[in-house]
Amino acid sequence: MPLTPPAEPDPEPKMNWASFYAVISGVNRHSTGIGRIWLSVLFIFRILVLVVAAESVWGDEKSGFTCNTQQPGCNSVCYDHFFPISHIRLWALQLILVSTPALLVAMHVAHRRHVDKKLYKLSGRASPKDLEQIKTQKMKITGALWWTYVISLFFRIVFEVTFMYVFYMIYPGYKMIRLVKCDSYPCPNTVDCFVSRPTEKTVFTVFMLAVSGVCILLNVAEVVFLVGKACSKHLHNAGDSTMGAWIAQKLCSY
């Protein structure tokens, strides 16, 4: 058998998870330490595992779904009845939706920088060096940015939990069964249909579920950390301020 030359590396960049990573990891600079850990867990244990392993497990989900009948169309209909939406697509949507609240923070930082630039220009400090300094300085998570960050964490948690619930509703028990019984038209009667690679699918479902749980814990820990940091900062700065003044300060400090 003649040796085939290795495939040419694809010169055209694809719109894929790698370019998505480039967009999302830009937010890393303004995250806390826990936020950076969360981002790494997301990309290594969820997106990478999805692309490298899970997609090949579910690759033949439809072609390998076999029903005990010769009736044309019965396979399609039974597959559609038991798998309204594939795990892979649900995970892809979950990962996209869970990552995007971080862009709220990026937008807020960009807005803050824009306002800083305007202030600098008005006060006469419009040298290129000063404007560069605005671009490179790390924003402190205080004031309105603190609220944006906490809200983005809250949305992340809500999306994660919602998707876990949706998974549970569509695929009860998170387990993939070997055999399903189907009697939708045009199947002539109740036919046995066999799912392809059920155990492997169960393993990956449980794995992705566990990592999703870890991500929720990290997000909750980050919220607790931010709230704790804000409380201790306030107590340290102004020991005799009232709670109302603290809330007013947080809301209006920027």
Added chain:
Amino acid sequence: MSWPTLYAQLVGVNRYSTSLGKIWLSVLFIFRVMVLVVAAESVWGDEQSDFTCNTLQPGCENVCYDHFFPVSHIRLWCLQLVFVSTPTLLVAMYVAYRNHGDKKRILQVCMLFSFVLITVQEAELESLKRRKMPLAGALWWTYACSLLFRLLFEGGFMYALYVVYDGFQMPRLVQCDQWPCPNLVDCFISRPTEKTVFTVFMATTSSICMVLNMAELAYLVAKAKARRQICEPLHITAPQTCACLAQL
């Protein structure tokens, strides 16, 4: 030529966009292009190979598939995304045209006063590249026109999808009697529920983009009115001067 190339082009125009325009670009690329490439294309991947009709008649499946799916959803969405992105390039072309004109003027001035240092000329050209033109005058009209075209294309394609597929729902079963099918045969579509989910998702994000575009248009009109209110009492008619004054 691929989606990232288009993205690179559009991001370049981002400097002249409003904040809503920047949000629109993110929504477009993350919730529409990304979802299309990463998820939707694999759902529609086997649309023809798994389109099964209850007949052994050769050619019947091909003909029925062609009758019920004149243009695939994926191709319609790709066209929609390309058409919706291109009005932004109008703005890029106008900015390039303005920069070209200004560059020529700078070079002419420097040639007349040939004793002017080359470094001054280079500094002028550099600042020309980096300047941000205020959204006023002809640039405002170009930007507003590009928004109108975006809205038209979004609405047009959503209507086309609705008309061609009789709604946004994908049925499980279609009945076909095109020649050479011997009689009325049942044909079964692959993954109809998953396709319905993604069709509804894409229609929703398309509507969100339309709302963002309308909001941006309203914002531009309001900004122009506010600018006129500042400049009219001072009898300033030049739009760029007026815009600079309004920014202070």
